[in-house]
Amino acid sequence: MKKIRVTIWNEFRHEKRVPRIQEIYPEGLHKAIADGLAADDLEIRLAALDDPDQGLPDSLLDSTDVLLWWGHCAHGEVRDELVAKIQARVLSGMGLIALHSAHFSKIFRALMGTSCSLKWREIGERERLWNIAPNHPITQGIGEYFELPHVEMYGERFDIPADGELIFLSWYQGGEVFRSGVAFQRGCGKVFYFSPGHESYPIYYDRNVLTVLGNAVRWACPLRRIEVTCPQVKPLEKIGE
Amino acid sequence: MKKIRVTIWNEFRHEKRVPRIQEIYPEGLHKAIADGLAADDLEIRLAALDDPDQGLPDSLLDSTDVLLWWGHCAHGEVRDELVAKIQARVLSGMGLIALHSAHFSKIFRALMGTSCSLKWREIGERERLWNIAPNHPITQGIGEYFELPHVEMYGERFDIPADGELIFLSWYQGGEVFRSGVAFQRGCGKVFYFSPGHESYPIYYDRNVLTVLGNAVRWACPLRRIEVTCPQVKPLEKIGE
Amino acid sequence: MKKIRVTIWNEFRHEKRVPRIQEIYPEGLHKAIADGLAADDLEIRLAALDDPDQGLPDSLLDSTDVLLWWGHCAHGEVRDELVAKIQARVLSGMGLIALHSAHFSKIFRALMGTSCSLKWREIGERERLWNIAPNHPITQGIGEYFELPHVEMYGERFDIPADGELIFLSWYQGGEVFRSGVAFQRGCGKVFYFSPGHESYPIYYDRNVLTVLGNAVRWACPLRRIEVTCPQVKPLEKIGE
Amino acid sequence: MKKIRVTIWNEFRHEKRVPRIQEIYPEGLHKAIADGLAADDLEIRLAALDDPDQGLPDSLLDSTDVLLWWGHCAHGEVRDELVAKIQARVLSGMGLIALHSAHFSKIFRALMGTSCSLKWREIGERERLWNIAPNHPITQGIGEYFELPHVEMYGERFDIPADGELIFLSWYQGGEVFRSGVAFQRGCGKVFYFSPGHESYPIYYDRNVLTVLGNAVRWACPLRRIEVTCPQVKPLEKIGE
Numbered sequence: 001m002k003k004i005r006v007t008i009w010n011e012f013r014h015e016k017r018v019p020r021i022q023e024i025y026p027e028g029l030h031k032a033i034a035d036g037l038a039a040d041d042l043e044i045r046l047a048a049l050d051d052p053d054q055g056l057p058d059s060l061l062d063s064t065d066v067l068l069w070w071g072h073c074a075h076g077e078v079r080d081e082l083v084a085k086i087q088a089r090v091l092s093g094m095g096l097i098a099l100h101s102a103h104f105s106k107i108f109r110a111l112m113g114t115s116c117s118l119k120w121r122e123i124g125e126r127e128r129l130w131n132i133a134p135n136h137p138i139t140q141g142i143g144e145y146f147e148l149p150h151v152e153m154y155g156e157r158f159d160i161p162a163d164g165e166l167i168f169l170s171w172y173q174g175g176e177v178f179r180s181g182v183a184f185q186r187g188c189g190k191v192f193y194f195s196p197g198h199e200s201y202p203i204y205y206d207r208n209v210l211t212v213l214g215n216a217v218r219w220a221c222p223l224r225r226i227e228v229t230c231p232q233v234k235p236l237e238k239i240g241e
Numbered sequence: 242m243k244k245i246r247v248t249i250w251n252e253f254r255h256e257k258r259v260p261r262i263q264e265i266y267p268e269g270l271h272k273a274i275a276d277g278l279a280a281d282d283l284e285i286r287l288a289a290l291d292d293p294d295q296g297l298p299d300s301l302l303d304s305t306d307v308l309l310w311w312g313h314c315a316h317g318e319v320r321d322e323l324v325a326k327i328q329a330r331v332l333s334g335m336g337l338i339a340l341h342s343a344h345f346s347k348i349f350r351a352l353m354g355t356s357c358s359l360k361w362r363e364i365g366e367r368e369r370l371w372n373i374a375p376n377h378p379i380t381q382g383i384g385e386y387f388e389l390p391h392v393e394m395y396g397e398r399f400d401i402p403a404d405g406e407l408i409f410l411s412w413y414q415g416g417e418v419f420r421s422g423v424a425f426q427r428g429c430g431k432v433f434y435f436s437p438g439h440e441s442y443p444i445y446y447d448r449n450v451l452t453v454l455g456n457a458v459r460w461a462c463p464l465r466r467i468e469v470t471c472p473q474v475k476p477l478e479k480i481g482e
Numbered sequence: 483m484k485k486i487r488v489t490i491w492n493e494f495r496h497e498k499r500v501p502r503i504q505e506i507y508p509e510g511l512h513k514a515i516a517d518g519l520a521a522d523d524l525e526i527r528l529a530a531l532d533d534p535d536q537g538l539p540d541s542l543l544d545s546t547d548v549l550l551w552w553g554h555c556a557h558g559e560v561r562d563e564l565v566a567k568i569q570a571r572v573l574s575g576m577g578l579i580a581l582h583s584a585h586f587s588k589i590f591r592a593l594m595g596t597s598c599s600l601k602w603r604e605i606g607e608r609e610r611l612w613n614i615a616p617n618h619p620i621t622q623g624i625g626e627y628f629e630l631p632h633v634e635m636y637g638e639r640f641d642i643p644a645d646g647e648l649i650f651l652s653w654y655q656g657g658e659v660f661r662s663g664v665a666f667q668r669g670c671g672k673v674f675y676f677s678p679g680h681e682s683y684p685i686y687y688d689r690n691v692l693t694v695l696g697n698a699v700r701w702a703c704p705l706r707r708i709e710v711t712c713p714q715v716k717p718l719e720k721i722g723e
Numbered sequence: 724m725k726k727i728r729v730t731i732w733n734e735f736r737h738e739k740r741v742p743r744i745q746e747i748y749p750e751g752l753h754k755a756i757a758d759g760l761a762a763d764d765l766e767i768r769l770a771a772l773d774d775p776d777q778g779l780p781d782s783l784l785d786s787t788d789v790l791l792w793w794g795h796c797a798h799g800e801v802r803d804e805l806v807a808k809i810q811a812r813v814l815s816g817m818g819l820i821a822l823h824s825a826h827f828s829k830i831f832r833a834l835m836g837t838s839c840s841l842k843w844r845e846i847g848e849r850e851r852l853w854n855i856a857p858n859h860p861i862t863q864g865i866g867e868y869f870e871l872p873h874v875e876m877y878g879e880r881f882d883i884p885a886d887g888e889l890i891f892l893s894w895y896q897g898g899e900v901f902r903s904g905v906a907f908q909r910g911c912g913k914v915f916y917f918s919p920g921h922e923s924y925p926i927y928y929d930r931n932v933l934t935v936l937g938n939a940v941r942w943a944c945p946l947r948r949i950e951v952t953c954p955q956v957k958p959l960e961k962i963g964e
Contacts, residue, residue, distance in 0.1 A: 091356050091400065093858055104471070113354040113402075114428050115332050117471040125480055128959065130638045130659055134949050135816055135911035144639075153476075156612045156651060157626070159332065159428050159469065161354075163404030169638060169651070169659045173960075174476030177612055177651045177659045187355050187400050188858035226857050228400065230345070230358040235394075235415030236851065237896075239366055334617055369718065371879045371900055375708050376575055376670035385880075397853045397892060398867070410879060410892070410900045414719075418853055418892045418900045429617035467616050477610065478655075573838050573882065586953070595836040595884075596910050597814050599953040607962055635958075641814065641910050641951065643836075645886030656958030669837050669882050710882065712827070712840040717876075717897030721848055 003043040004221045007064040008033055009055055011071040012048035014199040021199050029070060029197070029204050036210040037217065049074055054082055061085060066095035066220045068213070071105045072199065083107050091187030091228055095220025097213065100197035103154070108193065111186045112160055118178070119155035122198070125173040127151040129180050129196070129208075132166045137219040138183065138192065138212060139167060146208040152198040154178050160193070168212075170195065181212065183219075187228065190220040244284040245462045248305040249274050250296055252312040253289035255440040262440050270311060270438070270445050277451040278458065290315055295323055302326060307336035307461045309454070312346045313440065324348050332428030332469055336461025338454065341438035344395070349434065352427045353401055359419070360396035363439070366414040368392040370421055370437070370449075373407045378460040379424065379433065379453060380408060387449040393439040395419050401434070409453075411436065422453070424460075428469065431461040485525040486703045489546040490515050491537055493553040494530035496681040503681050511552060511679070511686050518692040519699065531556055536564055543567060548577035548702045550695070553587045554681065565589050573669030573710055577702025579695065582679035585636070590675065593668045594642055600660070601637035604680070607655040609633040611662050611678070611690075614648045619701040620665065620674065620694060621649060628690040634680040636660050642675070650694075652677065663694065665701075669710065672702040726766040727944045730787040731756050732778055734794040735771035737922045744922050752793060752920070752927050759933040760940065772797055777805055784808060789818035789943045791936070794828045795922065806830050814910030814951055818943025820936065823920035826877070831916065834909045835883055841901070842878035845921070848896040850874040852903050852919070852931075855889045860942040861906065861915065861935060862890060869931040875921040877901050883916070891935075893918065904935070906942075910951065913943040 010030035014021045025032050034044045045064075047055030049071070061067075067086065071078070083106040090096050090111060098108040103116045127148045131139050155176030161184075168181030180195040194212060197203050204210070251271035255262045266273050275285045286305075288296030290312075302308075308327065312319070324347040331337050331352060339349040344357045368389045372380050396417030402425075409422030421436040435453060438444050445451070492512035496503045507514050516526045527546075529537030531553070543549075549568065553560070565588040572578050572593060580590040585598045609630045613621050637658030643666075650663030662677040676694060679685050686692070733753035737744045748755050757767045768787075770778030772794070784790075790809065794801070806829040813819050813834060821831040826839045850871045854862050878899030884907075891904030903918040917935060920926050927933070 087354075088356075110351075111354040113328075113352040115329075115469045115471075117469050119472055119474045121474050121476065123476065123480065125476070128657055132639055134639065135908075135946055137946065140946055155474065157614055157616065161402060161404050162426060162647065163402050165644065169661075171653060171657055171659045173478065173480050175478040175610055175653055176474075177653045179651075185403060185858075223858055223860065223863055228356045228358050230356075231360055233360045233362055233396065233417075235362065235364065235366070237414065237416040239364065239414050369898055373880055375880065376667075376705055378705065381705055398855055398857065403888065406885065410902075412894060412898055412900045416851055416894055418894045420892075426617075464617055464619065464622055569836075570838075592833075593836040595810075595834040597811075597951045597953075599951050601954055601956045603956050603958065605958065605962065607958070637956065643884060643886050644908060645884050655960065655962050657960040658956075667885060710838045710840050712838075713842055715842045715844050715878065715899075717844065717846065717848070719896065719898040721846065721896050 001041060003041055004217060005063055005065045006037070006042050006044045006068065006217055007047055007060060008044065008068045009047045009070065011074050012050065013074055014072065024202050025199070029199060032204045033068065033213065036204060037214050039214065042217065049077065054079060056082060056086070061089060064094060065222060066097065066217045068097045068099060069102045069105055069107060070099045070197065072101040075105050078106050080106070083110055087111060088228070090189035090191065093188040093222035093225040095189060095217070095222060096191045097216050097220060098191065098193045100195055103193065103195070111191055114161060115159045118158045119176060121153040121174060122200070123174070124150040125153060127153070127196070128171040129168045130171065132169050136167055138181065138215045140215055141211045142208060148196055148203060148206060150201050151196065151203065152200070154180070154195050188226045189222065192216045192220060242282060244282055245458060246304055246306045247278070247283050247285045247309065247458055248288055248301060249285065249309045250288045250311065252315050253291065254315055255313065265443050266440070270440060273445045274309065274454065277445060278455050280455065283458065290318065295320060297323060297327070302330060305335060306463060307338065307458045309338045309340060310343045310346055310348060311340045311438065313342040316346050319347050321347070324351055328352060329469070331430035331432065334429040334463030334466040336430060336458070336463060337432045338457050338461060339432065339434045341436055344434065344436070352432055355402060356400045359399045360417060362394040362415060363441070364415070365391040366394055368394070369412040370409045371412065373410055377408055379422065379456045381456055382452045383449060389437055389444060389447060391442050392437065392444065393441070395421070395436050429467040430463065433457045433461060483523060485523055486699060487545055487547045488519070488524050488526045488550065488699055489529055489542060490526065490550045491529045491552065493556050494532065495556055496554065506684050507681070511681060514686045515550065515695065518686060519696050521696065524699065531559060536561060538564060538568070543571060546576060547704060548579065548699045550579045550581060551584045551587055551589060552581045552679065554583040557587050560588050562588070565592055569593060570710070572671035572673065575670040575704030575707040577671060577699070577704060578673045579698050579702060580673065580675045582677055585675065585677070593673055596643060597641045600640045601658060603635040603656060604682070605656070606632040607635060609635070609678070610653040611650045612653065614651055618647070618649055618665070620663065620697045622697055623693045624690060630678055630685060630688060632683050633678065633685065634682070636662070636677050670708045671704065674698045674702060724764060726764055727940060728786055728788045729760070729765050729767045729791065729940055730770055730783060731767065731791045732770045732793065734797050735773065736797055737795065747925050748922070752922060755927045756791065756936065759927060760937050762937065765940065772800065777802060779805060779809070784812060787817060788945060789820065789940045791820045791822060792825045792828055792830060793822045793920065795824040798828050801829050803829070806833055810834060811951070813912035813914065816911040816945030816948040818912060818940070818945060819914045820939050820943060821914065821916045823918055826916065826918070834907070834914055837884060838882045841881045842899060844876040844897060845923070846897070847873040848876060850876070850919070851894040852891040853894065855892055859890055861904065861938045863938055864934045865931060871919055871926060871929060873924050874919065874926065875923070877903070877918050911949045912945065915939045915943060
């Protein structure tokens with residue numbers, strides 16, 4: 001069986017600088033996700049902003065079927081040329097899973113075309129994610145809803161395009177709602193935005209969150225790659241005078 | 242009555258350099274469009290790439306309700322900062338109408354997030370635009386279809402996001418089809434892509450094309466402007482322990 | 483100015499049988515809505531299930547631009563032929579606004595093609611409706627959200643098709659969320675589902691609810707009527723052998 | 724491996740009455756499709772309108788993962804109770820593939836909620852189906868387009884809801900275009916409309932058509948079945964006074 005080649009990219013700054021966060025994710029939250037997703041059909045590689053080539057040399061990007069992206073405080077440091085490369089690969093078929101604060105990453109915003117702005121608050125309140133798409137591959141193994149006891153709140157209006165397929169809708173203790181799981185097609189690539197996952201909470205150890213991410217990886221894996229071109233073509237029908 | 246402030250931006254290069262094109266559009270195709278759209282409820286301004294500030298100083302952009310954009314051979318010359326400014330205004334509510342070869346303009350691609358690639362051919366064949374949305378504001382005054390005798394062919398697959406509302410579907414003599422009129426919402430702004438309009442043909446004098454553009458301008462005019470922010474907010478509900 | 487001809491159809495049973503409900507809506511909730519919507523550009527007519535022709539003789543239906551529909555306990559009594567007539571008129575252009583428990587009305591289900599099922603609870607909890615579409619005609623005059631102090635809860639998963647444009651998303655005190663305002667196009671007609679409005683609460687006197695309904699009426703008014711046919715047609719192009 | 728249980732329902736009237744059609748499909752076009760789809764992962768059953776229970780007793784319907792439906796001259800004979808049963812099963816997860824003239828079948832119209840009307844012409848012209856979704860499961864093995872030499876023309880405007888995912892767009896020699904392959908989600912079930920397949924042409928022997936149908940069957944197979952209910956629920960959060 002051909003394995004799905006998954007690359008988990010993490011900004012990986014908070015975990016090195018803030019003891020409280022390091023305690024939760026000692027080797028980085030990308031490592032926690034990798035451990036949680038480990039399975040026979042997946043080949044998982046880790047990448048971080050401070051690695052050479054910002055973690056994504058062409059060789060790695062070219063051999064990636066699905067890219068997971070977590071960034072927060074250093075979105076601006078990611079080079080525009082790298083963003084353009086990732087975007088081109090998504091349009092050709094590579095899957096992208098944008099995690100939590102990656103709503104504001106350059107790559108997610110480039111693919112959406114909108115501001116991707118939202119409301120936020122960090123008081124550790126409870127979130128309940130309602131499963132809106134029970135027959136979607138991403139929700140298999142998930143019940144009608146699941147809860148996260150302590151999260152950063154992300155609230156509407158979330159400025160994304162209307163073609164996102166609603167997978168999860170969140171309820172927050174403080175009174176907001178959010179489209180917390182949304183699936184897009186961009187070019188030939190699949191894009192999933194999934195909001196759980198603040199660095200201050202052990203959310204990437206949660207069984208439901210990991211189930212969703214594992215499902216999303218398999219869903220986002222391309223069926224084939226398409227080269228994007230804008231060709232001049234000959235007529236297929238005879239054109240008289 | 243408050244007039245809709247329309248700005249028609251044109252790359253305006255072909256018309257100055259190619260005699261055959263100059264003959265069709267002696268003052269630029271933006272001027273032909275302006276003349277064709279002229280109406281009491283519209284205040285129309287012209288702008289061109291070689292004007293100061295590439296035609297769009299902040300003062301003009303800030304007073305524009307709907308921007309029409311025509312570009313072809315000089316997409317790359319439009320400055321990224323200007324594109325970012327236009328995109329921000331669209332997300333806040335300004336309407337944008339992307340004409341013909343503007344499928345590959347920086348601003349349209351930035352708003353779509355996809356490659357916006359397509360097939361093309363220029364042999365002057367016939368195009369028939371089928372009206373798919375007879376109850377949409379953009380198609381009022383248009384019958385089941387209309388024809389253009391000589392056009393540049395733009396064919397599928399057109400790489401745009403799936404949330405475009407289909408307004409026109411085109412048939413070409415040479416055997417292709419195309420989503421030739423597509424309406425999007427991006428942030429709080431409306432975006433209409435309309436494919437007719439090659440510089441070599443007198444398409445912007447066509448009554449149906451002008452009817453569509455006039456309708457699109459009125460449809461794209463914002464109801465209100467929204468400031469894009471990403472605010473930290475207080476809870477609306479009391480949260481116990 | 484030509485007025486928009488609005489017909490408000492009400493099952494009108496609870497208000498005649500239950501003193502507590504009669505107190506809130508002594509002349510029926512359709513009358514309360516009519517009073518709340520009264521304006522110079524609207525010509526409003528009332529109709530009820532127990533009227534002749536179940537309230538909707540052809541003459542009234544044919545002269546209706548926008549139909550509001552409230553039903554709850556007697557959905558099954560509405561005759562299938564009447565439902566078919568209403569559906570045909572919506573597909574030709576008539577607007578339909580389905581209110582609250584009309585999620586389960588024959589006409590709304592016929593237009594959706596889905597079960598339109600949901601979760602529900604009546605304990606008088608608080609609902610907060612988030613405005614997801616600030617630039618949509620239906621939300622003009624509405625802020626980021628508005629609250630209703632006591633409502634019947636309608637919760638996800640709401641089984642409706644995916645092409646509904648999200649206008650409002652609701653938060654409930656008890657922990658659920660709901661797509662509480664959703665705009666559809668069916669054929670040439672516009673359909674708006676708006677969930678507030680249980681018979682036991684004075685919701686149709688609420689200023690925000692009335693603003694939304696007034697906006698929705700004007701949005702749903704058809705630009706033109708289209709006759710639905712399935713014609714055999716001649717080729718538009720010459721076909722050789 | 725669990726096989727996908729496929730049922731191919733055919734009105735099966737033309738083939739018994741018209742010699743020219745019988746010659747093309749001597750055992751019915753459902754048999755030709757079954758032969759063309761035969762594969763190890765599929766268990767295929769045939770059903771026809773004149774069979775007992777109109778071909779679909781509960782036992783067969785309950786053991787069907789994906790139902791293919793072909794009807795033309797006898798839509799009106801299909802009993803409403805059977806249509807309601809099929810619709811309920813689709814909403815619970817069963818896949819449905821509506822073929823050609825099934826655009827006007829009771830079951831497809833019930834699921835769409837629209838008139839599903841279109842233009843038509845039968846002069847045996849050429850059709851070219853453009854692949855709009857190269858990364859979709861339904862188009863795997865299909866190139867940029869494929870052609871059918873002689874078809875019945877189905878032309879726009881096709882009155883279907885806007886949430887159909889465009890899979891194929893057709894070009895016709897006579898000058899029309901058509902959304903010839905469209906994928907829907909209704910409740911928990913997947914629905915695919917595919918227009919090729921008039922009874923007078925040997926279209927169900929075409930390799931590309933069979934590839935698309937085989938792909939569609941596997942795509943439409945439910946991940947799980949969901950029971951449709953409208954439950955009264957208890958609050959998940961404590962509600963104070």
